[in-house]
Amino acid sequence: MNSTPRCLFRDWRTFACSLRFQSSVRGSEDNQLSGWRKSFKERGEWTSKFELFSPKTSSEGLIMRMIRAPIDLRPGVIKRWWKNKKEEYEMFEQSYIPDRHEILGNDLAAAHFVMYRGGKVKFSNENKWRAGKEHGLPNQKEPGYDLEAVDASDVNLYYQGLFNFKDLKYLKSLRLRNCRHMDDWCLDYISGELGTLEELDLQNCQNITERGLACLYRLQHLRYLNVNGIPQNRSFELTCLLLEETIPGLTIEGVDYVKQ
Template identity: 45%
Template sequence: MIKFPNIFKFSRTPAIHYYCCKYSSNKDTTPSIVTEEPKELVRKQFDLKDVKASDMQWRTPWHQKEGEYYTALRVFYKEENRTSMLQKLQAPIDLSPSAIKNWWAKQKEKKEIMMQSYIPDRHRILGNELAAAHFIVHRGGSIKFYNEDKWIKANEDNEYVLPRFYEEEKVLQAIDCSDMNLYYEGLVNLRDLRKVEWLSFNGCEHIDDWCLDRISNIFSHSLIYLDLRNCPNITARGIGALYKLQHLKILYLDDFYKSTHYELTCLLLQEVNPDLDVRSDPVTFELS
């Protein structure tokens, strides 16, 4: 006979209590015959209509169950990124001179963008006016302060004379960024300038519509003159963002007749600001 400890006699589990009563060694106790299983042990019959997503949890992919791995490698599980990632991994390495040149150009661009990032310590030591002056002159531009007749620009050895500490009377009036390698990320260094009236981006190939939107927000209260010639990435959308320049009087563009949309945007800009004079370089036509 199989004997169980007395602790099983008081077990609350229906199955264990049933077997303890059936095989108990106590002769005075007549074992009861159980013909059906307890209700808790009856197998539940599922209806296909009642099946929920939680009932199919066992079919969940492993990377969704393991949240840590899914977070670290989620780029491999997104459907839209899977194809491109596999294509990059399977693509042969291009070591041609043109590919190496493009790669090196992209690395230089990333470095330049990082070097143009906002540095809080520079603005804390110099103030916003002098910090912007150092930023522009160091990269080949020139600036002019109020009550001063001379423009400050670096020489061939990139040497220039500017105060190294904050001076209250130094307030920028004009900024010339012509032919500078200036990016959108670098424009944040020009914010919080009080009285900039003259601004030129002539020849800045990286100035685009997004840059014009940021410029119009930074100088909306003071700018009078703006030069956007030789900026190939500027479209009618960027010109439309200049409506926020409330005091703008002169706007220089390449050719506002180059497209109907571009011309209409310039006309609407003049309608919003009747004092605005939109100028363009003379366009010559050659007849063959």
């Protein structure tokens, strides 16, 4: 018996055609397999109407990243985390509560808010300041309590807390000394909401710049502005000068226009 293998192809052309045919068959099989790996939606098959309510993005990636992330228990990291949580709680606690203003009225609600946090208030029909945690204040709306002055110096007041000063039609004086969270956004809200202000004390509010100071042009009744202890530059001094020219009778304390 002859052990020599028999040639399957007559010539090289037949061999090349056979290779092309095998490659085309193999490609069609690969395409079919890749189609089986697609989801129902990608293959164009029927899906339920509840598909409209399914989330567009999966949270699986975020959850896995949180699980795999290393836990840092260094004292500095824990201290910073606790500080951020305390600030978040204080911001939430100072948020505007419509029911409180509905029951007390805007003036009494603002007075309760300030005195509870260690500040002082004065009403238009009184000559002395009230201090302490809501000492002697009514627990419901009463006539005759028109809030005239607020002293929130050294109070840990955030931007969210300023919403409690809403619609104070008789407020003339606002003192915010050493309020480290006061910034340009806070001045923007104050200038837009407290149009009756005549006195504004911003001493040692380090986060205030000339951009926030420029918003005070809206306070056309303003007569006194204290900016002592605020970092200043040429733009800050120029803004103060423009404010004095824009608001008649305004005096700004704590800025030196002739500084070289």
